Amino acid sequence: MQPFVKHTGLVAALDRVNVDTDQIIPKQFLKRVERTGFGEFLFFDWRYLPDGKPSPQFELNDPAYKGATILVAGRNFGCGSSREHAPWALNQYGFLAIICSSYADIFRNNCYQNGMVPVILPEETVAQIMANAKKKNGYRITVDLGKKQVYDNQSLKASFDIEEFRRHCLMNGLDDIGLTLKNEDKISIYEKKRWPELSGKK
Amino acid sequence: MPKTMFEKIWESHLVSEEPGKPALLYIDLHLVHEVTSPQAFDSLRMSKRAVRRPDLTVATVDHNVPTTDRSKPIADQISKKQIELLGKNAKDFGLTYYDIHSPNQGIVHIIGPEQGWTQPGKTIVCGDSHTSTHGAFGALAFGIGTSEVEHVLATQCLIQTKPKTMEVRAKGALPKGVTAKDLILNIIGQLGVDGGTGYVIEYTGEAIRSLSMEGRMTVCNMSIECGARAGMVAPDEKAFVYLKGRPHSPQGAGFDKAVEQWKKLPTDPGAKYDRVVEIDCASMTPFVTWGTNPGMVVKVTDKVPSVESFKTDADRRAAQRALEYMGLKAGTPIQDIPIDYVFIGSCTNSRMEDLRAAAAIVKGKKKSPKVQAIVVPGSAIVKKQAEAEGLHKIFTDAGFEWREAGCSMCLAMNPDVLKPGQRCASTSNRNFEGRQGAGGRTHLVSPQMAAAAGIAGHFVDVRSWN
Numbered sequence: 001m002q003p004f005v006k007h008t009g010l011v012a013a014l015d016r017v018n019v020d021t022d023q024i025i026p027k028q029f030l031k032r033v034e035r036t037g038f039g040e041f042l043f044f045d046w047r048y049l050p051d052g053k054p055s056p057q058f059e060l061n062d063p064a065y066k067g068a069t070i071l072v073a074g075r076n077f078g079c080g081s082s083r084e085h086a087p088w089a090l091n092q093y094g095f096l097a098i099i100c101s102s103y104a105d106i107f108r109n110n111c112y113q114n115g116m117v118p119v120i121l122p123e124e125t126v127a128q129i130m131a132n133a134k135k136k137n138g139y140r141i142t143v144d145l146g147k148k149q150v151y152d153n154q155s156l157k158a159s160f161d162i163e164e165f166r167r168h169c170l171m172n173g174l175d176d177i178g179l180t181l182k183n184e185d186k187i188s189i190y191e192k193k194r195w196p197e198l199s200g201k202k
Numbered sequence: 203m204p205k206t207m208f209e210k211i212w213e214s215h216l217v218s219e220e221p222g223k224p225a226l227l228y229i230d231l232h233l234v235h236e237v238t239s240p241q242a243f244d245s246l247r248m249s250k251r252a253v254r255r256p257d258l259t260v261a262t263v264d265h266n267v268p269t270t271d272r273s274k275p276i277a278d279q280i281s282k283k284q285i286e287l288l289g290k291n292a293k294d295f296g297l298t299y300y301d302i303h304s305p306n307q308g309i310v311h312i313i314g315p316e317q318g319w320t321q322p323g324k325t326i327v328c329g330d331s332h333t334s335t336h337g338a339f340g341a342l343a344f345g346i347g348t349s350e351v352e353h354v355l356a357t358q359c360l361i362q363t364k365p366k367t368m369e370v371r372a373k374g375a376l377p378k379g380v381t382a383k384d385l386i387l388n389i390i391g392q393l394g395v396d397g398g399t400g401y402v403i404e405y406t407g408e409a410i411r412s413l414s415m416e417g418r419m420t421v422c423n424m425s426i427e428c429g430a431r432a433g434m435v436a437p438d439e440k441a442f443v444y445l446k447g448r449p450h451s452p453q454g455a456g457f458d459k460a461v462e463q464w465k466k467l468p469t470d471p472g473a474k475y476d477r478v479v480e481i482d483c484a485s486m487t488p489f490v491t492w493g494t495n496p497g498m499v500v501k502v503t504d505k506v507p508s509v510e511s512f513k514t515d516a517d518r519r520a521a522q523r524a525l526e527y528m529g530l531k532a533g534t535p536i537q538d539i540p541i542d543y544v545f546i547g548s549c550t551n552s553r554m555e556d557l558r559a560a561a562a563i564v565k566g567k568k569k570s571p572k573v574q575a576i577v578v579p580g581s582a583i584v585k586k587q588a589e590a591e592g593l594h595k596i597f598t599d600a601g602f603e604w605r606e607a608g609c610s611m612c613l614a615m616n617p618d619v620l621k622p623g624q625r626c627a628s629t630s631n632r633n634f635e636g637r638q639g640a641g642g643r644t645h646l647v648s649p650q651m652a653a654a655a656g657i658a659g660h661f662v663d664v665r666s667w668n
């Protein structure tokens with residue numbers, strides 16, 4: 001996993017609440033058995049018209065957001081299905097961090113697993129970032145995981161909370177499985193207590 | 203100190219707990235399906251890891267499978283590949299696997315309880331958000347992503363931050379014609395689609411106790427629709443009777459011993475939840491969703507709400523978008539909305555009780571000629587049982603199609619798809635844009651309400667059905 005320490009990038013605004021994972025990556029793309037190649041299908045049904053042309057209505061199609069690496073969205077982002085294809089698609093499209101006042105639990109966990117930072121800020125701060133990004137004049141911010149801060153080169157400077165463990169894993173690009181396997185002895189002890197008949201097998 | 207049921211299960215599954223870190227939780231049952239697992243098995247192979255506990259891992263195909271004649275080859279080549287890949291993965295890693303032709307195949311959340319894999323006190327995960335269904339038995343069951351699927355396959359554990367607890371107390375009895383589905387739609391409407399985020403909900407109260415196990419599964423199933431990590435109900439005699447004699451339930455004297463343990467699970471008197479919400483059941487009616495998330499829901503006797511009735515600007519814009527997408531005008535009585543399609547199925551409402559209730563509504567009647575209606579049993583066993591009771595005849599006589607088991611039009615990954623603009627009365631759990639097909643419009647209802655809408659051609663109040 002790519003470590004995330006600090007990143008400055010263009011902000012794209014998706015000013016909608018309760019964006020569900022069915023919209024982030026529609027089901028027709030869940031049949032793929034690979035982990036890559038989802039970026040081009042991100043927000044597919046919003047992004048493209050039935051004839052396959054990009055929809056001029058859809059926020060992210062605005063040329064001003066081309067190359068955006070930070071997404072700011074309305075509350076409860078990523079609700080619905082557990083599909084990790086959603087963070088894969090966002091990440092592979094180019095987003096490295098998301099800014100929102102709240103996320104659905106499974107989606108947030110899935111972000112951590114892929115080195116993408118789901119920043120939580122108060123509604124007012126999100127609204128301020130959203131308003132700036134909607135001016136579409138190349139608004140950029142910095143997500144600094146080391147300092148647990150989000151700032152721009154004007155007046156914005158906001159601190160955010162993130163579980164220490166998650167921050168540590170993100171900053172060092174650690175994957176959970178590797179960490180858990182270090183607890184192998186504890187897992188074995190637990191299993192033998194629960195199922196004495198397993199003793200000797202593992 | 204008195205403990206909640208959640209705390210008891212959580213604590214008995216702690217493999218490691220260090221201050222300032224999320225817990226390492228042992229997982230008793232890992233359910234696997236074809237859509238969210240291929241990448242997990244792939245990584246497992248790449249890192250040369252085995253499945254730690256194949257005996258606690260159970261796989262089936264449900265999301266992609268066609269619901270029409272299964273003796274024919276699967277036409278969709280990409281679906282076919284995904285389905286075959288699960289078969290290969292199950293074989294290579296030595297998992298229990300119910301394939302497309304198995305007499306035990308079905309939607310993963312239907313077959314877990316049906317086979318007795320689901321049991322009180324277990325921790326259960328699956329790469330699927332509706333894993334909350336299994337909480338109906340007093341298990342701690344929740345959905346995970348693909349990386350976590352791989353994590354559980356490799357370690358049989360999961361790194362988890364302890365959620366908060368919420369009691370949802372359903373007071374009073376449900377009136378006639380008002381079902382478990384209406385109860386949970388009402389709860390979601392009241393809490394909002396993110397009201398449960400960060401919580402595990404325990405449903406308590408008279409209305410919950412009077413529900414059958416199937417009804418409790420319907421309620422727990424949709425916990426995720428208000429954002430909750432899991433939903434659960436304390437196990438009682440109904441749960442024990444349901445589980446007795448199931449193939450993977452404890453057998454013989456082992457069953458009685460298990461019941462003794464299970465009886466210790468319910469929340470102790472005086473235990474504290476982080477939040478308590480009361481729901482009044484006596485005044486409840488059937489519910490119908492009008493918008494594009496399950497919290498956009500009104501009574502069947504209500505009208506489509508106006509944009510102005512929403513409090514915040516963001517919610518007004520969301521309502522406006524939803525009305526446009528749904529092709530609805532504010533102020534239209536719900537019962538004046540005509541429908542094109544009926545879908546009776548999904549892990550929310552495709553068990554025997556659901557099919558019996560829907561069949562009772564359509565018996566001796568004919569569907570509206572404008573409507574196409576499909577009935578998709580949740581499992582091959584449900585299908586067989588329904589046929590033994592003659593339900594399939596009742597449905598087909600009424601013009602409803604009788605299909606093979608699977609997820610089907612709940613998320614329309616298989617060929618059962620709404621056409622753009624088509625409006626569906628659906629017993630499933632999500633009415634998101636495009637969920638049942640790009641441009642399709644979904645209204646979530648109970649099986650009775652869906653069946654009645656199929657006959658009438660529009661929504662009707664099933665309480666006055668005869």
Ligand code: SF4
Nearest residue numbers: 332548549609612613
């Ligand atoms: S029936 Fe629908 S909600 Fe349930 S597991 Fe299948 S796709 Fe998911």
